[in-house]
Every structure is written in structure tokens, then in C-alpha cells.
Amino acid sequence: MFFNHSKLQNFLKLKLGFLILSALLLQGHVALAQSSNVKTKLVLAGWSKPITEITPLLVDADKGFFSARGLDLNYVPGAGGGDAIRNILSGQADVAFTDPGSFFMALSKGEKLVAIYDIYPQNVFNVVSLKNQNIIKPADLKGKKIGVYSLSSGTLQNLQVLLHQAGLKESDVSIVVTGLLNFSPLMQGQVDATAATDTGLLVGKAKGLGEVNVMEIKDHINISSDIFVVTQETFNQKKDLLKRFLLAYKDSVQWMISRPEEAAQLAAKVALDGQNPATNLEIIKLRNLSSVSSLTQAQGLGHFDVLQFQKAADIYRSMGIIDRDIKAAQAMSSELLPPK
């Protein structure tokens, strides 16, 4: 090589070229994602990363429930139901997969929201503690350190219900954020109890959680665990889209109920925590159970028990978690629900 100066020139050109290329690639990446003119895009904001629990939402590539109805389903993650609501409010998502507590809190702040589908009519929340702590009833939580998935998570809201039952306030306990579904702090004694879910408890036991005492929220109030929520505006403008979405979701859930083994295998492929198909199967079975109730048997998946919701709203009001009276019936709609 006669001159390494021209090598230098080439290097500079290369660098500039890469700059432009990477900018273009990014552009293309984004554009491609948006260019599907056959299907309409619908963005769902969840309370977690894509995990086994929400397999119905992750298997479109293989099962095509959403594609069949002309939907291009996108998922954005979160760390708690509150994140999901925030994402539909900021316009980054169309539908939120969130818990009633976060829903009520947003409503009390004046946000115009509509709940359109009851995902889990059973309450799956609990408060778990190691046997040696002797925490048997809610009153025993006084002065304890309690873990929650996150500060925008349904676990916190449901914990507050339990505290209320015992006449305790949040200031009577010490709340610690552990991260989603994380039982490690409990197992290592870094918290006295942890507000969690049935699936978290299942995995925790599989990972060596010892003997525990469990307080189930559903023993106190069986408020739904999760619901689909949209903004009033989306509700008014995208009725057809949302109807198709709910139909597709119902199909997907029914598939998971009837073919849990297949779902467990697919979860190994699409879920971030799905490496063990046996564990996947257990989680899926739990979620299948929580998706049905006597009401859904009678009227079809997704139907609301409005009275139960109003009761929950009133409890939150009396707890001071929300500062307004909420007419649950006005914020919920069965209009878009799939037929039985």
C-alpha cells in the first residue's frame, strides 16, 4: 500500500457511511413494522414483559387468532398495571391490560376510561409469608416489611384491600418494591411478607420456597384480577377494531383452555420465562382457572360483574385510595363483548 492516507480517507468515508446506514436501517425497521397494509395495527400495553401468563397474546405468529381478524397485534411491556394505563393515556397503546385498582385510580384523577372486557374474573392476588413469621390474618401485617411487584402494580392495590380489612393503613407497614413475580426477597428473608399472585407463588415453590402462610384476597373480596381498558376516545372511534380484538382474544383464551399442553410448548418459544414446559403448563392451568366464573359460564367470556366492581370502588373510596365516588357502571361497557 503506497499511502495509508487514502486508507484514512476510506475509513472516514466508511464511518460516515455507517452513520447514514444505521440511521436508514432504523428508519426502515420502523417503516417495515408499520407497512402491513393488509392488517390493522393494534397496540396492547401490558403489566409485564412477554411472559407465559399472557400466552394468548403471544402466539399470533403460530395460531393466527388475531391475524385471522385482520389485526396486527403489537405488545408493549410494563412493570405493573399502572404502566399499562399510562401507555394508553400517552397514546402509545390502544388497549391496556390492567388491574381494577389502577383503573379506579386513573378514573378518580379524572381520566376518561372505559373497561371493555373482564380478563380474569377470579382474584388471583395473595399475600405470602414464611411459616415462621406467623402471619395468619391481615392484622398480623402491622409493622411488617411487605414486598410488592411494583408501585404501579395490582399487588399493591390488593394488598391495600387486605390492610383495610384489618383497619390498617399503608403507613402501618413498610412497602418494598421487589420486581415483577420476584419471590427472592421473601425466600431470603429480606421482606417479612410479599404481596403477589398465584403464578408467582407457584414458581416460587418450584424454586425452593419453603413452608408458607398464604392469605388470599379473594377470601375478602373477589374483585377481578385484570381487565382490558381503553380511553373514551378510542372506545368511540375504534369500536369495530376493538370488537375484532376481543373476539380474537376470546378465541385465543378458549384455545389455551382446551389445549393447555400445546400452549405450554409454544410458551417455551415465545415467552421470556418459558424455558420449562412443565412449569409453563402449571401457570397456564392457573390462568385458565382464573379466566372463568359462573358468570362467564352463563353469559360468555369477558362479562363483568358490575356489582362486584362497584363494591371494590366503594372500598377503595373508603380507604382513601381514590378520592371520588365512582359509578362503576358508567365506566364499564359490555357493548363490545363477543357473543357467547
Place this chain on the structure above:
Amino acid sequence: MNNLPPDEMMTQPLLFLQGVSFSYGEKSILDGLNWSLMQGGFECIIGRSGCGKSTLLQLLCGLTHPQNGKISFKGSALTKPTKDISYVFQKPNLLEWLSVIDNVLLPMKLREGLTQRGKSQAMNILALLGLSAHANKPIWQISGGEQSRVAIARALVSSPKVLLLDEPFASLDAITREELQGELRNLHDQLGLTTVFVTHDIHEAIYLGDRVHVLRDGHFAHTQDIDFLTSRKPSLKDDAHFANYSHILRTSLGSKLSKNAGAKDFLGLSHV
């Protein structure tokens, strides 16, 4: 002597300075300097440190401009650096990430781009300076003396008319310095250059130059023509005339050592 075609021997000076003055702020460096440098001349400038030798050279290559007076090159005003006037620094000032030949080619690359003709020209110059074997070596692999040669080669690659040198051999050992002095003089004759050589070494100035200027108080306090009947060889330094010139110039510089000089010295009879 010089092998120049007759029509090159013009009567007009190649470089002409008239009434040139230059100051750095309040400090006056050059004051009313006059100079006619003829084609083919080898003229040396000596002076004490800080007398303005480097400033003068910078003016001569068009890098700075005088506050007063004028400088003309080939009859027209000198406003900016030109490829006809080359400069050799005190230190070799080579680019250490380039090879020898790449360093030599730098002026061509910047001015006109690289050509095959340019490359052969560079190889020729390297041969002239005995550097052919080192052409592709990085410059930090060659000795100090060889680096000085490369700097000279770089100055010569664009076939300049004028070569300016600012104490180029000051940091070399005595033997290498002697070799390079001889080679420089040969190059001057061979290539028909006009050379301006700045040095603080009186003996070097006398040995190399046809004419020596003493720069003092901002102008040429004394100009001495140097005539040697025999050709220049290292043994010249033992010549009686040499000591004579040396004495004259030393006096002109204001050397305290000349205080004891008597009349005899001026007649070159000090050894008698």
C-alpha cells in the same frame, strides 16, 4: 561554480527586500532591512539568539508580512507561500505516522495530488540524498542525520527555486554535520538552487556561503563576501583566510573575544 544556463543569470535579484520592518507588538525585530538575493547565490545569515533570524525566514517564505517595506520574489510582491520557495526547519519536523517516501511526497500531495511522475521524482530526490534504501521505512526507524536528509528531500521534491534553511544541522553530531554540509553544497550546485542558510555557527556560515550577512539590531550590520580560490573541502577550515573571515564576522557580531584583536589580525597576519 554554478552550472546554470546563461539566460538564467539575470541582473534582477530573485528576492528583493527593501526597508523591511517587523515587530511583535512593542518589540521591534527587524528594522529597515535591505537585501538583494541574486539567482544562484548561497548566502548565510548569522546572528545572536533572538536576533530575528527565524522571523526573517518566515517573511522570506511568505508566511508573515512586514509592517513596513516590501518583499518581492521574481519581480512581484510576495504575499503567500509558494512552491518555488521551500523551507527546512530546525528539527526535521516529519510526520511520524508516514514512511520516508510519504513524507517526501507531502508537498506534492497537498498542492497537486499524487502522480506516477511525482513518485519517480521523489525516488530521484531520495537517491540524490542517499536514502533510497530507506524509502518505505517509518521515519522513527532512521537516525537523526537521515531524518534531516528526509526533511531536505521534502523541501526539494517540488523543484523549488529558493531553499531556506533554519539551522538544520544544529542538533547533529560533528561528523554527520560535516557530511551534510558537503552534501547540501553539492545539491545547491547540482540543482542550481538559490540558498539561504541561517546558522549560529560562524565557521559553518563561512564554509558554506558565498556571502555571509550579520544580522544585528534588526538589519544586516555587515555583509561579507567569501572567496576561496580552491573548492570547498573540510580541510578548508584550516586555511588562513578562513580564520580571517571568522575574525571579521565575530567582531561584527560584537563578540567580547575580539577585544584583544590588534591591527595584525585584520591583515590576516595573526599567525606571524
Place this chain on the structure above:
Amino acid sequence: MGFHMFNPLYKLFSKVFFLVLIVFLWELICKTWHFSSLILPTPLEVYSFLLQTHQSGMIHRHIAQTLFEVICGLFLGGGIGFFLGVFLGEFPKLKSLIMPYVVASQVVPKLALTPLFILWFGFGTLPVVVMTALICFFPLLENTLTAMEHVDALKLQLFRMLGASAFQTLVWLKIPNGAPLILAGVRVALVLSWVGAVVAEFMGSSVGLGALIVAGQGSMNTAMIFASLILITCMGWSMYAMVLVIERHALRSYPRGD
């Protein structure tokens, strides 16, 4: 070059041996103290996770995602940092105007900006790339600027005497002169880019090694966390080694410090 015949081979062998020793010690610690997999998974558990997800192909998607984000962020941020460094070196007056804001942007804890970036750039790849670029930008800017400002005055004079334009001086003097410093900036940016991409993924990403770490926490799968960290380390290290090779080649004609 008088290298001893054994030297390169010996170096490689001792490196491999040391690595095996570490893995062995790790296994020993697990066996001796009987840590639960939650606290310290064994090398075998981590290896089987890697093997399983490699065979199912699951891990490739996540590796590709984070790698893509790192490379994009590095070229975007590093490129802008380099060109801005050159630009501010040529126009010092602009430098005194702009630099306070640049420094302010770096003093702000960048990873804390992730929620904001998600709001502005959405979820997925873009906020992670922007975050990584922001992190890679400063080392390149600083080093390039310093390189531009520290050129031997005598060499600058040489170029002036040769009638070089400002652009020529930039390309043939300033940048080659500053190449060692600039490439050092690249190495720093490269290491930081991995930190940036992975941590930025914690919040808004569903795909990538950072997302896996969070999911690993959630499913109490510490082996997954370890595996992700090992992959990140290996890839970061490989990229660094690659840059070293490039650097050695690009700077082969430069004198060493000795």
C-alpha cells in the same frame, strides 16, 4: 522480530487454563456451600440454559436485538461525537458556546432518562439506540476535540508553509495525528455502549439480553441472568478485541511510546 517460538502459543494456553480454573472454582464454591440456584447457579445450570435456548433458537433473537442496538448506538453516537469534535476543533468560538450544554447532558444520569425516552421514542429498539448513542457520544467528542487541539505547532506551521487549506490540514495532519487518541475514545465508547443498551432495555424492551435479565428476576431464573451476563461479557469483549486488532493495523506505522 525475535519472538520466542513458544510465546503466542504459551499465552493462549495460559489464558484458556485460567478460564477453566475459574469455572472449576465456581463449581467448587457451589458444591461446598450448597447455594440455592437462586443465589448462585452452577456452571452446568448456566451451560444447560445456554444449550437449550441455543437449540430452540430462542436466545438468538435476543442476542441479535441487543447486538443491533449496540452497533447502531455506537456508530450513531460515536459518529456524531467524532464529527462534532472535529467541527468544534475547527471553530473554537462555537466550542465555548456549545460545550456547557454538552457537559450538562452528560452529567444528567442518562439511564434515568429511559422513561422519558420511552415517552418520546416509543417502546422497543429506538429508545435503546438513542440512549446508547447518547452514552457513546461523549468519549468520542472529548477525545476527538482534545486531539484536534493538541497538534504540534511546528507541524501546523509546516502545513501553512505548504499552502494547505484548513480541510487538508484537518484530513492529513490533525486526524492522523490524533488517531491514537480518537481510537482510545472508540474503545471507551464501545465498553459503555453495552452498559447503556442492556440497562436501557430493562424498562421498555420485550426482546434483548436486558429484557431477559428482568424476566429472569421475575421468574427467579438466576441461571438465565447469569447466562445473559456471560453472553454480554463475551460479545463486549469480542468487539473490544476486534477494535484492538483494527487499531493495531491502523496505527502500525505510528511510533510506540517507548
